[in-house]
Amino acid sequence: MKKYTFLTAIALLTFVILLPFYARQEHIRMKTAQTDMRQQYVAEGTEVYLQNCIGCHGEGGQGIGENPALNRFGLEGADPQILFEVISRASHGTVMDTWHREEGTSLSDYQISSLVTMIQYANWDEVAQEALKLGVTPQELSTLALGEVYQSVIDPNDPHQCVACHEDPEVHLGSFGLDCARCHTLEAWTPALLTRHTFMLDHGGEGEVACEACHLNSYVAYTCYECHDHSATEMEEFHTREGYLEIENCVECHPTGEAREAEHLLNAQLSIDG
Structure with a gap:
């Protein structure tokens, strides 16, 4: 034992x-x-x-x-x-x-x-x-x-741009920009289709918005002030209070026009950056 x-x-x-x-x-x-x-x-x-x-x-x-x-x-x-x-x-x-x-x-x-x-x-x-x-x-x-x-x-710097061989057609001279693949494919020049448009075309909830509502003189430039009743000064003051000094490029924070989009993008970026 x-x-x-x-x-x-x-x-x-x-x-x-x-x-x-x-x-x-x-x-x-x-x-x-x-x-x-x-x-x-x-x-x-x-x-x-x-x-x-x-x-x-x-x-x-x-x-x-x-x-x-x-x-x-x-x-x-x-x-x-x-x-x-x-x-x-x-x-x-x-x-x-x-x-x-x-x-x-x-x-x-x-x-x-x-x-x-x-x-x-x-x-x-x-x-x-x-x-x-x-x-x-x-x-x-x-x-x-x-x-x-x-x-x-x-x-x-890509040499294979359409504009390297083709002049800007008179039908949209100075209005549509040179990113041809937005509307045209290599299969056929016509019909032209809007293949990529980030901002929602039915923004505002009242049906599809006419192109001219945002693009006054050129389809490569836009304005938000035709529909929104705020002024540039008012927006500058609001964004300055929030700590945003560069406000010219609205779609950088509001790419689709969805409600509270800028807040969601900021939170997602903070999560990614840690």
Whole structure:
């Protein structure tokens, strides 16, 4: 009996001594497993990125034209769920495509999750090197229709602009701008269709608004004061009280005209920037 008690005590003492060691080893094992899983997500997310995103956001995440950079510091601490939603189902009023297969496109939950992990944890220099190794660059992508590239990428130095060969037609000389892909496709010059209009055409809730209500002299310029009864001075005073000094570009904060839109955009940006 005494021998049994002695052996039990020895076993218990050994367990007590070794428990912290095993606990530490388990913690290290879990950290290693998490790191390995993250690296796998980054690798798979990089593949998804190079296949689908490089045309607008660049091989190093630097952003092309007006498309936002993804290699900025603020995204590292962003809420992953917000990034997931932005990629899956882009907000109304943005030119970002929706990518979730439930929206009729190509990516699964797993692929989008790996893309989010890649955006937050990847070494963008390595992503650019991988793009170079595979021979994938924004200029060489052939998976996007040329018209879609023109709509997604705004590069004034791009030599493949319509205006490089075609003069601005007299029918809309000086009125429609030179972003031809907004209304025309490569399949046919006519009929012209408004392929992208961020601001809601039924803004105000009284049916579709005539183009001339906002675009007085040119369709590439707009005014909000034809419909709204406030004055420029009144708006300047209001925005100054709120801390906004640059108010000329209304659509920067009110891209669709939806109620409380600026507040929602600000909250989303604060969540992303941390």
